Amino acid sequence: MRIKDQWNEQRIYSSRTFAAMLIIGLLSLALLGKLAYLQIIRHDYYLELSQGNRVRQDPIPASRGLILDRRGRVLVDNEPAFQLELIREQTPDLPGTLQRLAKLGLINQEDIEPLKRIIHSRRSFDSVPIRLRLSDEEIGRFAVHRYEFEGVELRARQTRHYPYGELGVHALGYVAAVSEDDLDRIDKPGYAGTTLIGKLGVESAYETQLHGLNGYQQILVNAQGRSVKFQGAYQPDLRAEAPVAGRDLVLALDLPTQQAAEAALGDHRGAIVALDPTNGDVLALVSHPGFDPSLFSRGLTRSEYSQLTNNEDKPLLNRALRGTYPSGSTIKPVMALAGLTYNLIDPERREFCNGSFHLPGSSHMYREGKGGKHGAVDLVDALARSCDVYFYGLAAQLGVERIATFAAQFGIGSLTGIDISGEKPGLLPTPEWKKQAFRRPQDQVWFPGETVNFGIGQGYLLVTPLQLAHMTAELAERGRSYRPRLVMGVRDANGVIVRNPAVAASGATGISAANWDLVLRGMIGATTYGTAALIGKDARYRIAGKTGTAQVFTVAQNAHYNAKTVAERLRDHAWFIAFAPAEAPRIAISVLVENGGFGASAAAPLARRVMDAYLLEGPAPAATTTPAAATPAGAPQSAGATQ
Amino acid sequence: MILDDNRDSAARRTFSATARLLSALKLDGPLLVGLGLLTVYALIVQYSASGQSLETILRTLMRIGIGAFAMIALAHSSPNFLRSLAPWLYGAGILLLLVVDAIGYVGKGAQRWLDLGLIRFQPSEIMKLAVPMLAASFMHERRLPPDWRNLIVLAGIVILPAALVAMQPDLGTAVLIFATGALVVLMAGLQWQVIGGLACAGTGAAVIGWRFLHDYQRQRIRIFLDPQSDPLGSGYHIIQSQIAIGSGGLFGKGWMNGSQAQLDFLPERSTDFIFAVIGEEFGLLGLIVLLLLYLFILSRAVFLASQSSGTFARLLGLSLALTFFVYVLINAGMVTGLLPVVGVPLPLISYGGTSVVTLLAGFGILMGLYSHRKLVNS
Numbered sequence A: 001m002r003i004k005d006q007w008n009e010q011r012i013y014s015s016r017t018f019a020a021m022l023i024i025g026l027l028s029l030a031l032l033g034k035l036a037y038l039q040i041i042r043h044d045y046y047l048e049l050s051q052g053n054r055v056r057q058d059p060i061p062a063s064r065g066l067i068l069d070r071r072g073r074v075l076v077d078n079e080p081a082f083q084l085e086l087i088r089e090q091t092p093d094l095p096g097t098l099q100r101l102a103k104l105g106l107i108n109q110e111d112i113e114p115l116k117r118i119i120h121s122r123r124s125f126d127s128v129p130i131r132l133r134l135s136d137e138e139i140g141r142f143a144v145h146r147y148e149f150e151g152v153e154l155r156a157r158q159t160r161h162y163p164y165g166e167l168g169v170h171a172l173g174y175v176a177a178v179s180e181d182d183l184d185r186i187d188k189p190g191y192a193g194t195t196l197i198g199k200l201g202v203e204s205a206y207e208t209q210l211h212g213l214n215g216y217q218q219i220l221v222n223a224q225g226r227s228v229k230f231q232g233a234y235q236p237d238l239r240a241e242a243p244v245a246g247r248d249l250v251l252a253l254d255l256p257t258q259q260a261a262e263a264a265l266g267d268h269r270g271a272i273v274a275l276d277p278t279n280g281d282v283l284a285l286v287s288h289p290g291f292d293p294s295l296f297s298r299g300l301t302r303s304e305y306s307q308l309t310n311n312e313d314k315p316l317l318n319r320a321l322r323g324t325y326p327s328g329s330t331i332k333p334v335m336a337l338a339g340l341t342y343n344l345i346d347p348e349r350r351e352f353c354n355g356s357f358h359l360p361g362s363s364h365m366y367r368e369g370k371g372g373k374h375g376a377v378d379l380v381d382a383l384a385r386s387c388d389v390y391f392y393g394l395a396a397q398l399g400v401e402r403i404a405t406f407a408a409q410f411g412i413g414s415l416t417g418i419d420i421s422g423e424k425p426g427l428l429p430t431p432e433w434k435k436q437a438f439r440r441p442q443d444q445v446w447f448p449g450e451t452v453n454f455g456i457g458q459g460y461l462l463v464t465p466l467q468l469a470h471m472t473a474e475l476a477e478r479g480r481s482y483r484p485r486l487v488m489g490v491r492d493a494n495g496v497i498v499r500n501p502a503v504a505a506s507g508a509t510g511i512s513a514a515n516w517d518l519v520l521r522g523m524i525g526a527t528t529y530g531t532a533a534l535i536g537k538d539a540r541y542r543i544a545g546k547t548g549t550a551q552v553f554t555v556a557q558n559a560h561y562n563a564k565t566v567a568e569r570l571r572d573h574a575w576f577i578a579f580a581p582a583e584a585p586r587i588a589i590s591v592l593v594e595n596g597g598f599g600a601s602a603a604a605p606l607a608r609r610v611m612d613a614y615l616l617e618g619p620a621p622a623a624t625t626t627p628a629a630a631t632p633a634g635a636p637q638s639a640g641a642t643q
Numbered sequence B: 001m002i003l004d005d006n007r008d009s010a011a012r013r014t015f016s017a018t019a020r021l022l023s024a025l026k027l028d029g030p031l032l033v034g035l036g037l038l039t040v041y042a043l044i045v046q047y048s049a050s051g052q053s054l055e056t057i058l059r060t061l062m063r064i065g066i067g068a069f070a071m072i073a074l075a076h077s078s079p080n081f082l083r084s085l086a087p088w089l090y091g092a093g094i095l096l097l098l099v100v101d102a103i104g105y106v107g108k109g110a111q112r113w114l115d116l117g118l119i120r121f122q123p124s125e126i127m128k129l130a131v132p133m134l135a136a137s138f139m140h141e142r143r144l145p146p147d148w149r150n151l152i153v154l155a156g157i158v159i160l161p162a163a164l165v166a167m168q169p170d171l172g173t174a175v176l177i178f179a180t181g182a183l184v185v186l187m188a189g190l191q192w193q194v195i196g197g198l199a200c201a202g203t204g205a206a207v208i209g210w211r212f213l214h215d216y217q218r219q220r221i222r223i224f225l226d227p228q229s230d231p232l233g234s235g236y237h238i239i240q241s242q243i244a245i246g247s248g249g250l251f252g253k254g255w256m257n258g259s260q261a262q263l264d265f266l267p268e269r270s271t272d273f274i275f276a277v278i279g280e281e282f283g284l285l286g287l288i289v290l291l292l293l294y295l296f297i298l299s300r301a302v303f304l305a306s307q308s309s310g311t312f313a314r315l316l317g318l319s320l321a322l323t324f325f326v327y328v329l330i331n332a333g334m335v336t337g338l339l340p341v342v343g344v345p346l347p348l349i350s351y352g353g354t355s356v357v358t359l360l361a362g363f364g365i366l367m368g369l370y371s372h373r374k375l376v377n378s
Helices: A003-042 A045-054 A094-103 A110-121 A135-146 A178-183 A201-205 A207-211 A257-265 A294-298 A301-312 A328-341 A379-385 A389-398 A400-409 A431-437 A447-453 A465-476 A511-526 A599-615 B004-027 B029-049 B055-073 B079-106 B123-140 B149-165 B171-188 B192-209 B215-225 B235-248 B272-309 B309-334 B357-369 B373-377
Strands: A055-060 A074-087 A128-132 A152-161 A174-177 A196-197 A215-220 A246-250 A270-275 A284-289 A352-353 A357-358 A364-367 A375-377 A487-491 A497-499 A544-550 A573-580 A587-593
Touching: A003 A045, A003 B171, A003 B235, A003 B272, A003 B309, A045 B235, A074 A094, A074 B357, A094 A128, A094 B215, A110 A128, A110 A178, A128 A152, A135 A152, A152 A294, A152 A357, A174 A294, A196 A201, A201 A207, A215 B309, A257 A270, A257 A284, A257 A599, A270 A465, A284 A599, A328 A379, A328 A389, A328 A400, A328 A465, A328 A544, A328 A573, A328 A599, A352 A389, A352 B029, A357 A389, A357 A400, A364 A389, A364 A447, A364 A511, A375 A379, A379 A389, A379 A511, A389 A400, A389 A447, A400 A447, A447 B373, A465 A573, A465 A587, A511 A544, A544 A599, A573 A599, A587 A599, B004 B029, B029 B272, B029 B357, B055 B357, B079 B123, B079 B309, B079 B357, B123 B149, B123 B171, B123 B357, B149 B171, B171 B309, B235 B272, B235 B309, B272 B309, B272 B357, B309 B357, B357 B373
Parallel strands: none
Antiparallel strands: A055 A215, A074 A128, A074 A152, A174 A196, A246 A487, A270 A284, A270 A587, A352 A375, A357 A364, A487 A497, A544 A573, A573 A587
16 A cells, blocks of 8 residues: 555656746757846847947037127126936926925925926926026035935036126126027037027027037936946947037227227116118117126026016116117218209208298198207208207108108118017008008098108108118218128137128118219218217317207197106107218218207217227327216207207 | 875775774764855855955854864764754754744844853744754654645645744745755655645745735835845845956956955845856856865765655754755846846855855764764664
């Protein structure tokens, strides 16, 4: 029995052992099959994956191009600063991390949501800047709590530096952190590692040239993405590509001229644009008040931003390009040229100015802007002394269509084509325009009186300071026109300035030399015995100029206008346009002082200071550095109406 | 010639002296050679996988020392002693598992260890030996193959500790405990029809159970069965280990040159996923050498078990020998993506844990059973 049991058991063991070994053999074969699949058939695939795993491309941001003035003086450069950057795939708890950073006061509570969206729109391994320009104290605060912030790193990066602060901010623009809107436009991989992007002015318009090409460095990383030194005998072949720095832009801007213009405008609201009439170079472009561009590159707080946007002086408004005002009498040289060209003016003939003008068959009285009478004036006198009555009559004879056609040749109503964006075209009114602009049929009619107002640059006509400077340059060049440009060229790697050729624009044609001479005489007259005689008195060069006063509101028919009695904000805007030297113009300028009152007293002296700075290449003579705000004693008000 | 003879006889003398020592220690020479080679392999791989840590090597050597001590001690134990020990060991193991589960419940966390001050100790490891011992000793007094009443008792013996361990939760160890017990039952000649029936019943229960699960539970099971569907979660391990193995190719990247392992991409590279390090650094050839070593140890162990006498000795021996290879298959299967990830170490190669001690103790039992065969026979 026992033996039989043993024999039976032996049989069971043997068969079961055999079965077990068979199963084990089959399973081992299956395992071998899987291994052969992984290690032989799919070897190349996995080898590539393993290489991608251990090597990561770390972007090296290109250094942003500098911005130089026309003589190579640095207007904008870069400086190192510390910033916080976050890598999404290394941050275990993104919302919590941002909350804790906000609690530490390193980011603003209200920035958390936009930051989250920005972080999620970048690739998961991109290092996204979340806070720029940390102070020493903030660096310390972060360092103490660093262990709480996995995935957040403190990095030294180049940031934008504006050595002259607010100088030329409306021309240069500013840079700020790459925003959600920017991300839709830019090439994201190309901006990996880039913190700041141009937002306005030259910084924005020439973004691609300034940005350069980011480089990269391959680094060895572990599974957590941390950079590691190689371990064991593993010798990685790490490649790197150096970044290509952005191009250094050479502006047409002349630093001393710009500084003079900034100083001249001072605390006034207004704008100054100075052009080189021979090629369209923007020598100075000022709009006041300005703002500090470095606020944006460090990151504005919401309250700082609302302070800027809610400020009633509108510091963010680029008045030079986007401020539109009636031209006032500065349009008169163009009117004169129109009248001469259409043979409606006998330059010898003297018209009598008794201080007011009536259209035939109308009782409406068009008055001299400041009241008073000019007596008998010919064309040159009418320009020099800015006689409204003379030009009322001329405008009525020309008619609105001819005025508009002629003014359009001087760029009125169209964009100048300056190389930064945001420019406004102003408004060149025509009967056609009026039909489209107004809804009610009775408003769509063009009244003859509106033509009369057009003649002295009032009514619907709107121009920007840039347009007037552009027009002045065309007057200086006798009809030749160039597209205004802020950027003259680039400085190449060898430090050689490569200039771009000037771009011609369509100017004015068909005007005889004799007619140009007449208008020039009128404009020189303005600065020698006319409305702006004060600024021409002791100038070492001859200036051709024209004053202008843009009405902010219409003076009632019989009211006596007194600048002192109306609120400051309702005072007229003061204009002055000029070019010099009158015989061979090198600078054409327009000055606008908002609510400055009369162009002769408020705007003309500012133009003189800028022209002195450019033409004399030294400090302006003491006599002309009259504070702009003060009304000069003995201003030629005795001559009656001046504009 | 004379010199040759001398050398020959010197060698023979050394050999016979070793044989005498081994037989005095009741150890098996070929099995010991296999285990020794495997240990050397383990030390070489661990040195690389741990990032050239000598401390790791020393700790491994210490564990091997403890395991060797347990092996020699158990090799001297007679089958009768082991048989009488089985219920006590099993009972103590269950008690300790309950204590550990209770502590884990109170502490609201996974709990596998019992801290005895000097050493930390995993009661589940005891069950890897106690379960086959008790199952084999139960069948020793009964006719083979087991009838259905005996089968129910055996199922209880196996499932109770496996369930307790699975609750810790330590699925890998639970699977191994179940495997050791189930192998005893299978080797005892459980009819194929019964095996087939149980398999069908299990499948049916799973299909019905599936309908009662919540979506999130189904999702967890899906991810468990197919980790690659969750590449950032549990699938990350598998993806990285497949990259490691696949990139190793036929000959490997060389010792300490595996970028996956050295650069920290491979999780648990010196413990559960060390198989992938071998695959990456030594390639397919290194893995084949490893598998051949395992197969050699398995064959020798099965031989020893089949030569030992008595139902208890044979069932226990075969179960221990085969369980050893079950470790290999489960570990390699999970690292290569053939099986779901359960925490099973690669036997004698993975760093750490008490499994080295348990495995060597198991081989001690095997050698003891073999060396005591004549005593039983006579």
